[in-house]
Amino acid sequence: MSTDHPLGTRVGDMRAIITEDPQSWDILWKQKVTPWDSGEIQPPLRQVVEGGNVPFAKGGRALVPGCGRGYDTIYLALALGTDTIGLDASVTAVEAANELLQSELLNPDVASKIHFEAADFFKYEVPEDGKFDLIYDYTFFVAIPPSKRPLWGSQINSLIKTGGYLITLMFPHVPSHDPQPYTAGPPFYSNFTSYEEVLRAGGGEWQVVSDKIPDDHTLLDPHKGKDRIVVWKKT
Numbered sequence: 001m002s003t004d005h006p007l008g009t010r011v012g013d014m015r016a017i018i019t020e021d022p023q024s025w026d027i028l029w030k031q032k033v034t035p036w037d038s039g040e041i042q043p044p045l046r047q048v049v050e051g052g053n054v055p056f057a058k059g060g061r062a063l064v065p066g067c068g069r070g071y072d073t074i075y076l077a078l079a080l081g082t083d084t085i086g087l088d089a090s091v092t093a094v095e096a097a098n099e100l101l102q103s104e105l106l107n108p109d110v111a112s113k114i115h116f117e118a119a120d121f122f123k124y125e126v127p128e129d130g131k132f133d134l135i136y137d138y139t140f141f142v143a144i145p146p147s148k149r150p151l152w153g154s155q156i157n158s159l160i161k162t163g164g165y166l167i168t169l170m171f172p173h174v175p176s177h178d179p180q181p182y183t184a185g186p187p188f189y190s191n192f193t194s195y196e197e198v199l200r201a202g203g204g205e206w207q208v209v210s211d212k213i214p215d216d217h218t219l220l221d222p223h224k225g226k227d228r229i230v231v232w233k234k235t
């Protein structure tokens with residue numbers, strides 16, 4: 001593991017702890033080894049939601065798998081009025097997210113739309129009428145073992161409505177020709193192709209409705225040159 005990783009040397013500590021078992025993430029949360037936690041809403045998410053180029057519905061249901069402390073989960077409910085579920089396998093992460101939610105002192109109507117749940121994304125099920133209008137993935141795809149990516153694709157396909165949007169904020173986005181892509185991420189890496197192949201293999205038709213590499217000056221420091229945000233519509 002290189003020591004010049006954009007998220008710092010704690011990414012090495014993180015890799016030493018994580019196993020294929022999602023519960024290993026709870027150890028990271030308990031030990032406060034959370035180098036990915038930026039402490040704020042991701043600027044590219046704001047840009048895509050507020051930019052007006054994608055006609056996101058107001059209201060409906062949104063899901064944020066691997067939500068961590070939930071900055072973006074809270075933001076989506078505030079910006080779009082969605083009933084938003086932040087899902088995380090770590091009970092400690094969910095406690096941290098609920099603490100953040102309490103500390104935000106939101107209007108009770110908005111606060112009532114935000115729910116943090118401790119659950120394994122790969123075992124998560126909803127009834128047909130509970131499918132999501134919007135799913136947002138930021139550093140969840142790169143958190144799971146690459147061998148589980150096809151399962152990620154089929155889960156996204158089964159949880160989203162036809163006509164629903166998927167926002168993938170790819171970080172760290174690496175060129176597909178990177179000879180050592182798995183050394184790049186927290187703990188893994190992503191690029192456009194890695195999402196595209198498993199989304200399409202997961203059973204659905206997906207249209208790319210927005211694809212942006214944000215300007216560096218708009219990004220948090222560790223993200224400069226390493227973000228790409230793509231909005232997909234399930235057709």
Ligand SMILES: C[S@@+](CC[C@H](N)C(=O)[O-])C[C@H]1O[C@@H](n2cnc3c(N)ncnc32)[C@H](O)[C@@H]1O
Binds near residue numbers: 025070088186
């Ligand atoms: C790299 S962190 C990103 C957190 C958040 N998206 C953020 O950027 O602050 C990945 C998160 O996914 C959670 N996670 C890992 N495997 C999971 C699974 N199978 N189901 C749900 N959450 C999982 C971890 O507990 C961790 O909080």
